[in-house]
Amino acid sequence: MRFEEFQEFRQRQLGASSSLLDAAETNVYRALAPLRPEPPTDTTTVHRCDLARAWLRRFELPEEWSGHAMICRGVRHGLGVVFPWLRAGQARLWLPSDVYPVYFELARAAGLEPLSYPTLPAPALPPSSADHRAEYLLLANPSKPLGRYLSDAECAAVMSWLRESPTRRLLIDSVYDLGAPFAAGTRRLLDTGRAVLLHSVTKGWLWPRTFGVVLLGPAHADLAEAFRADPPTPAQLMLADRLLTEHADVPRQVGDELTARAGRLFEQLPADVLGAIPPASRTSPGNYFFPVGIPAETLQREYGVLAVPVSVFGRSDWPGSILTSLSDAFTRTPTVTRTH
Structure with missing residues (x-):
């Protein structure tokens, strides 16, 4: 499935089920828009x-x-x-x-x-x-x-x-x-x-x-x-x-926010799914992509988790899928933890 096809598929699935956990947002600019610095309004020459x-x-x-x-x-x-x-x-x-x-x-x-x-x-x-x-x-x-x-x-x-x-x-x-x-x-x-x-x-x-x-x-x-x-x-x-x-600290802020969102994703994932994410990916600072050795179809059908198929990133023979921590579901600490 190509990227554009998946975006349409994702919107259809989220529209059809309000209980589906959206772990498939890939647009970091939209997700973290409040952190992006404003462009300068004055004019200076920079070499x-x-x-x-x-x-x-x-x-x-x-x-x-x-x-x-x-x-x-x-x-x-x-x-x-x-x-x-x-x-x-x-x-x-x-x-x-x-x-x-x-x-x-x-x-x-x-x-x-x-x-x-x-x-x-x-x-x-x-x-x-x-x-x-x-x-x-x-x-x-x-x-x-x-x-x-x-x-x-x-x-x-x-x-x-x-x-x-x-x-x-x-x-x-x-x-x-x-x-x-x-x-x-x-x-x-x-x-x-x-x-x-x-x-x-x-x-x-x-x-x-x-x-x-x-x-x-x-x-x-x-x-x-x-x-x-x-x-x-x-x-x-x-x-x-x-x-x-003037904005030298923004990458640190971005990294901190991404780490916080990853933690909220982990809190909402079923234990079996969380355990399938490699530890190195779970602990990498500022990361928002998490490979999991479970097909996207299985994640949606059996766990209620919407994931990104590997084919969105290119050709792969690996049968797993990718979770992301960018959706609105991870902007604050959830009140309900999913268990399966």
């Missing part, structure tokens, strides 16, 4: 180089990397610049099959024919290749809808995958990382010198398609000009400056 340094300082990365920190309009825009570059270099691209269908849409629009690997119920890295083409693996950390950061063992496996060939590189989507600095696993992968990091204000500040940074690795200097030729608007740069300075 990309200053924003790059401010971003590096926030995430405790060396300011001398500012020449590699490319200012863009978000992760989608960043990939929209990187993917054509990969196509020109005839690189092989591996995408997670069950994270974000837009990855595939952007890759195909750039003329690539991406390969895929699964992340549910745990990431399974692609096999060794028969040739020595440049090879890029896109991963998200934290990974959605897996709902957690890569483990130490998984990071070690990614680093081992890199070492198998000098032509291998990483693309790391860190948009769901609400903390500063970035997660230890992300920093370990950056330290290999073979990763491109993509980040934006989409989740932490609830401003999608506005501002982001693509931190290039040493092998990607010729990508810089493509980013410099396609910058955000002056209004977007000014908003980004305000978000990073």
Whole structure:
């Protein structure tokens, strides 16, 4: 079931049954709208180089990397610049099959024919290749809808995958990382010198398609000009400056609210369903996606819980489904706890 089809299905199901627990809202911007900062009303000139340094300082990365920190309009825009570059270099691209269908849409629009690997119920890295083409693996950390950061063992496996060939590189989507600095696993992968990091204000500040940074690795200097030729608007740069300075605490507030909502979801879930969520996903800070090894149809029929089918996130052979903690049912502590 595609995303748009599921949205229609969800509305029909909720309209037909007032007792159904809605654990299938996916729009974080709507759910947390009161936390989103207002745009500035004045007009000031903001330079990309200053924003790059401010971003590096926030995430405790060396300011001398500012020449590699490319200012863009978000992760989608960043990939929209990187993917054509990969196509020109005839690189092989591996995408997670069950994270974000837009990855595939952007890759195909750039003329690539991406390969895929699964992340549910745990990431399974692609096999060794028969040739020595440049090879890029896109991963998200934290990974959605897996709902957690890569483990130490998984990071070690990614680093081992890199070492198998000098032509291998990483693309790391860190948009769901609400903390500063970035997660230890992300920093370990950056330290290999073979990763491109993509980040934006989409989740932490609830401003999608506005501002982001693509931190290039040493092998990607010729990508810089493509980013410099396609910058955000002056209004977007000014908003980004305000978000990073006057609203620096918003990602923490977003994370705290998401953690609170997750707790309210857990309080309302039947014990069998709660027990089927992996502990690492239940305890990951600021997480609002929770994989559960029970099909969505079973959750609705036997437990009265509306979940998101895995197919909404892409192709997957895993039989489980995804719960979310964003609906209005989790905005305050419930008065009734469901038991089955």
